Amino acid sequence: MIYALTADISHIEEEGVFDATLIEFDGFESVTFHKPGIDYQRERGAPEVIEFVGNLKNAARLDHLFTAPRGLLLLSRRMMGVLESVGPFRHRLIPTVIYAERIKSLVRDRFTGQRTWHAVEDPTLKNEDFVILQLLEETDCLDRERTLVKGVPFHQSRAGLLGKEKARPLVLNPPVGGFPPVFSVPELSFYCFSEEARQACERAELKGLWWRPQR
Numbered sequence: 001m002i003y004a005l006t007a008d009i010s011h012i013e014e015e016g017v018f019d020a021t022l023i024e025f026d027g028f029e030s031v032t033f034h035k036p037g038i039d040y041q042r043e044r045g046a047p048e049v050i051e052f053v054g055n056l057k058n059a060a061r062l063d064h065l066f067t068a069p070r071g072l073l074l075l076s077r078r079m080m081g082v083l084e085s086v087g088p089f090r091h092r093l094i095p096t097v098i099y100a101e102r103i104k105s106l107v108r109d110r111f112t113g114q115r116t117w118h119a120v121e122d123p124t125l126k127n128e129d130f131v132i133l134q135l136l137e138e139t140d141c142l143d144r145e146r147t148l149v150k151g152v153p154f155h156q157s158r159a160g161l162l163g164k165e166k167a168r169p170l171v172l173n174p175p176v177g178g179f180p181p182v183f184s185v186p187e188l189s190f191y192c193f194s195e196e197a198r199q200a201c202e203r204a205e206l207k208g209l210w211w212r213p214q215r
Contacts (some may be wrong), residue, residue: 001213002172002179003193004164005073007066008210011058015104018132019065020054020074020098024113032071033094033134034191036184040134041094050132051115053108054098059127062208063201065098073133073191082204085126086196089180093131100125141182143171154187161189169215 007019022028031046040046042081052067052074059065063076068152080093099107106118120126144155147167154167162170172185172192181197 001195001198002170003195003198004190004209004212004214005064005193006212007064008166008208009066012066018068019058019062020052020053021068023051023053023108023115025115028069033073033132034071034140034184034189036136038135041106044214046094048095050094050096051107052096052098053101053104054127056098056100056125056127059098059130060183063206064208065130066208074130076135076206077129077131078204079201079206080133082206083181083197084198086181086194086200089182090136091135091182092134094134095128096130096132098127098130133182133191135182135184137184138178138186139175140186141175141179141183142170142175142185146171162187163189164201164212165214167214 003137011020027049031040031044038044041048043210050091053062054065063079065074067074074096075150083089099161103120107116107120108114109116142154145153147154147170148160149157149162149167154162172179179192179194181200183192185192192214193211201209
């Protein structure tokens with residue numbers, strides 16, 4: 001089984017509430033850290049450290065956070081250690097810092113949404129235990145004939161990127177040696193996680209993960 005990963009939001013009780021909200025920067029709309037061939041910091045102007053304002057209590061107990069914008073895969077360093085223990089996969093980790101919500105007005109300009117010059121030295125007011133995962137290669141494994149989109153083979157469907165659960169079925173041909181723990185398929189808008197990766201995360205009792213079977 002192959003899985004997409006989504007943050008478990010069962011602890012979120014109100015619409016529009018997130019575990020962490022991005023502190024914006026110029027061009028942030030085009031920065032997803034999803035495409036393996038793009039160095040988003042050199043080519044898209046992303047900061048070396050991506051900053052958020054968020055709920056530090058949730059960050060302390062969860063391993064995958066519900067973020068705005070939602071395209072950023074914000075994972076705990078502990079979870080990355082678990083994934084790396086399953087097997088090799090080429091990736092880079094973008095460091096982040098999450099500031100406490102109670103100092104939001106000090107670190108995020110209320111007019112521009114961007115970072116102010118206020119320095120936060122108190123370690124109790126920030127969390128630096130999360131990273132954004134970016135894979136550095138793609139796995140060309142989609143079976144374009146047996147993968148169906150609304151009953152039509154993918155190669156005949158004129159579909160572009162497929163989102164989570166959009167293909168029924170989604171058929172991937174395992175590469176020699178099997179799938180890596182996490183991998184990127186060119187035709188999919190999300191990263192895929194192997195069965196071994198899911199099981200390892202469950203054994204480690206990681207929190208905040210919702211595994212969505214894709215085939």
